[in-house]
Amino acid sequence: xxxxxxxxxxxxxxxxxxxxxxxxxxxxxxxxxxxxxxxxxxxxxxxxxxxxxxxxxxxxxxxxxxxxxxxxxxxxxxxxxxxxxxxxxxxxxxxxxxxxxxxxxxxxxxxxxxxxx
Amino acid sequence: xxxxxxxxxxxxxxxxxxxxxxxxxxxxxxxxxxxxxxxxxxxxxxxxxxxxxxxxxxxxxxxxxxxxxxxxxxxxxxxxxxxxxxxxxxxxxxxxxxxxxxxxxxxxxxxxxxxxxxxxxxxxxxxxxxxxxxxxxxxxxxxxxxxxxxxxxxxxxxxxxxxxxxxxxxx
Numbered sequence: 166x167x168x169x170x171x172x173x174x175x176x177x178x179x180x181x182x183x184x185x186x187x188x189x190x191x192x193x194x195x196x197x198x199x200x201x202x203x204x205x206x207x208x209x210x211x212x213x214x215x216x217x218x219x220x221x222x223x224x225x226x227x228x229x230x231x232x233x234x235x236x237x238x239x240x241x242x243x244x245x246x247x248x249x250x251x252x253x254x255x256x257x258x259x260x261x262x263x264x265x266x267x268x269x270x271x272x273x274x275x276x277x278x279x280x281x282x
Numbered sequence: 283x284x285x286x287x288x289x290x291x292x293x294x295x296x297x298x299x300x301x302x303x304x305x306x307x308x309x310x311x312x313x314x315x316x317x318x319x320x321x322x323x324x325x326x327x328x329x330x331x332x333x334x335x336x337x338x339x340x341x342x343x344x345x346x347x348x349x350x351x352x353x354x355x356x357x358x359x360x361x362x363x364x365x366x367x368x369x370x371x372x373x374x375x376x377x378x379x380x381x382x383x384x385x386x387x388x389x390x391x392x393x394x395x396x397x398x399x400x401x402x403x404x405x406x407x408x409x410x411x412x413x414x415x416x417x418x419x420x421x422x423x424x425x426x427x428x429x430x431x432x433x434x435x436x437x438x439x440x441x442x443x444x445x446x447x448x449x450x451x452x453x
Contacts, residue, residue: 214345214346217350220351
C-alpha cells in the first residue's frame with residue numbers, strides 16, 4: 166500500500182470520527198465554535214483544515230444533534246454557543262460503543278501482524 | 283454582501299470563499315461567510331497581532347475555500363438541500379478561462395496576430411460561463427480585429443500602392 170493511500174485512509178478516519186469528537190467536547194457544557202476548533206486542535210492531528218469544522222457544525226444543527234443560542238461577549242460581537250441535544254447524546258453513546266469494539270479489533274489485528282508468522 | 287474587511291489578504295480569502303461557495307444556497311453561503319469571518323477575527327484577537335505573518339498562518343490553518351465548501355456536501359438524512367446549484371456556475375462570473383479568452387482576443391491581436399485571437403475565440407465558444415450574447419460579441423471582436431484586416435491586406439498587397447484598384451480586382 167502506497168503512503169498516499171494510507172494517508173487517504175487516515176483522512177477518511179478523521180472525517181468519520183470528527184463529529185463525535187465535537188459532540189464529546191460539548192457533552193457537559195456549551196461551547197462556541199472557535200473554542201471547539203481550538204480544543205480539537207489541541208487534541209492533536211484531528212483537524213487539518215480548521216474551516217471544515219463549520220460545515221460539520223452546520224450539519225450537526227440540521228441533524229438535530231446540537232442546538233445553538235447566541236450569547237453576549239465582553240470581548241466582541243455576540244457568539245453562537247453550541248449545546249448537545251438528547252439525540253446528540255444518544256448518537257455519542259452509540260458511537261462510543263462502536264468505537265470501543267472497532268479500536269479493540271484493529272489493535273488486536275495490528276498487534277498480531279507485528280509479531281509476524 | 284458583507285462590508286469589506288480591512289486586511290487585503292483576508293478580503294481576498296473571503297472573496298475566494300464566496301466564489302467557491304456558489305453551489306450553496308444563498309442563506310448558507312452568507313452564514314458560512316459570517317462564521318469564517320468571525321473565526322478569523324477570533325484567531326487574530328487570540329494572536330494579539332494583525333501583521334501579515336499572523337494573518338497568513340490563520341488563513342493557512344483555515345484551509346482552502348474549496349476544501350471548506352467541499353465539506354458542506356456531506357450526506358444529509360433529510361430536510362432541505364444545502365447544495366442547490368449542481369449545474370455550471372452562474373453566468374456572468376468569469377474564471378481564468380474567460381479572462382484568458384478576452385486577453386487573447388484583444389491583446390493577442392497585437393502580440394500574437396491571427397493565432398492569439400483565434401485561440402481566444404475558441405476559448406470563448408468553449409466556455410460554459412459565457413452566454414450567447416458574450417459569444418456573439420467575442421466573435422464580432424474577432425471579425426473586427428482579425429478578419430477585416432486580413433481582407434484589407436489581401437486587397438492592398440496585390441494591387442501595389444492602389445488599394446482601390448485592388449478591391450476592384452477582387453470584385
